[in-house]
Amino acid sequence: MHLRRASLSVTAAVVVSTLGVAAYKYIPHDDSTTASGKDSVAARAAAGQPLPTPAAPRVTVQPRPEFPAKLPGLGPKTLAHVPENTRQILLVTGAGKHSASSKAVLWQRVDGRWHPGAVWAAHNGYRGWTDEHYAGDLRSPIGVFGLTDAGGRLADPGTKLPYHHSGAFSTNGTGLEDESLNGVFDYVIAINYNRQPGASPMDGTHPLGGNRGGGIWLHIDHGGPTHACVSLSRAHMKELLRALEPAGHPVVVMGDAASLAR
Template sequence: MAVYGDDEDSPDSTIVLYLKEGSSWKESGRWRGHNGKAGWTTDHHLGDLRSPVGVFTLSDAGGLLDDPGSKLPYSQGESYELPKGWDESHRNAFDYVIAIDYNRLRGTPPHDPSRPEGEEKGGGIWLHVDHEDGTLACVTVPESGMRHLLRALDPEQEPVVVMGDRAHLKTWEQPEEPPDAE
């Protein structure tokens, strides 16, 4: 899966799901969404309103609504209710969430507060339902896209998200051939 922002300071993103079919990768979905209100960063800290740039695993899901057929472990409950004081336009934001494994313990529900790298590095960064504007650091996807992702992401395939602004993503060096998997 790829999430790329329009530029380093933009809250607007494109989300693309690629699935492997045989020896090739095929696009399985494309959506417009949002990332951090202040854009992207390679050095995320709590409260900077930027989404972290990097490659992160996707291992756990949850939400307020019933599991739509997720292949990822799915938790449901009050822990996904909107924090008090948040704008009403965000009321459905946590209907479905997928934890982005940035500064979190894999294998725990997305709402788990553990931060292995410390609180100052932030955490609780999710893919969640879009609310039409930038986030505190999460990435948003339209609700239909979230349902699609939950049904498509297979933990046996070890799903990852490559995310960041276009400029940072273009500077990453790609190996010419993948390393041997021996």
């Protein structure tokens, strides 16, 4: 018995690379897809011979979204705490572990890629940063915290976050370096450290206990260090409030550079 040898046609496709060098990619074609191939398949079937296995359909692999692994300055320990559905990250990087000065950048993920905003000057706790914050230690907590609730003494400037407008967002007196605190709570965003998300920034619920501090906000800068909050200029606070969206599951990633790089 003579077996008919299945013929295999080969098509050479020329692909020109960006360097101008031609490369060849060989793509095999099953003869069963041609008219003569169909006759060959019919003949095999009539002779009781095994039929060729049809080629598997091509599968288009969708590119995976770029996760925060490429955000500069963030190490694996920090990234592990960033929720996968987060599309907005306010990255606040302290100048040093004991410094009250920091920089803030709003990163937003669009079409699977992270895009940075402008760099904003900021202040943090008077004594810098800590991995374990306690009330009155004058240090800002290091970590990844949700941004779900806003409010202020002034009317909502156009945020999509729930906004609690109240005259209770007021303070007087001076800061730690004798600077005026007038108007610092005109706009605030609650940092979800030791608080109940979904409540007004004024809510006093402290799941970790009162001794672990609370009421830590993003608020308007007063030209000096804070007790534990992070402060931005009035213009940047308004810009941030208008940019944040609940659907983007925004978080603040905050701490000194060395700690965030872990």
